[in-house]
Amino acid sequence: MSEPEKSEPAKKRRRKLAYHTATVRNAVLTKLPDALMGGRLKARHVAQPIELKELCFASANWPAAFDGLRIAHLSDIHFGHLLGEERLMQAVDAVRAVKADLIAITGDLVDLSAAEAPLLFERLALLKAQLGVFVVLGNHDHLDHPRQIVKCAREAGLTALVDESIRAGGRDGLLVAGIDWSKSIPGCADRLRKCGAGRADLFLAHNPKAFVAAEERGIPLTLSGHTHGGQVARRGNRRHNLVFTQRLSAGHYQRDDAHLYVTNGVGAWFPLRVNCPPEIAVIEMRKR
């Protein structure tokens, strides 16, 4: 079942309400407690090292020409109050050091305001990979001016995919599809259909719920974020976490030849992580 299309004024009203709700939430749950603790909450949060997670998945559907491709996956930067320029550069330097063939950034680039986008993308423009640097938007990117964020990404030389697909590396290149933020399984499926990619090789979607549509198509690799791994997880079992609205909340999932990786992300909108470190994933894809 498709989601009904909303009119432009209705979208604007919804975005305004979501922006104000997020601003109040940020003030009450993040800025106020941090101020009461003399800045220690934020300082402790950004002092956690960003974990580099090396993974290898194999799929019969992965194109043989790209056997062994290494993808750096980062997500949920939430550039803004909690994650500033210094922390951003730690992530950028970490990604540059792994020398990946392709870099994927799966949304929530800014925390609240599109005004953060020019500086963010000035720094993200330092990321280089042979097959390109790809970006999709998350729900936080929709709080303010999503089009402004897409514009900044493209001006910085990154490939922003908004319900579209592209061959990375030329005519016989890797087919990369990316969808804009959608909160539901049917919404993600609709957006994937709009990409017109047939069966993409690599699928980028902020919401892990998009994997339901991806696995039906046998897309070999889907990369997502959004959940932040639950931020608070049981030691030794990252699936036992505070995300109760997502079946696919953290880590690697596989259905036949379709893989999904849901990253903990780099940043957060709330300054608490327990057994759930910020991370950058480096995924090697093999042809099975």
Ligand SMILES: [Fe+2]
């Ligand atoms: Fe996020």
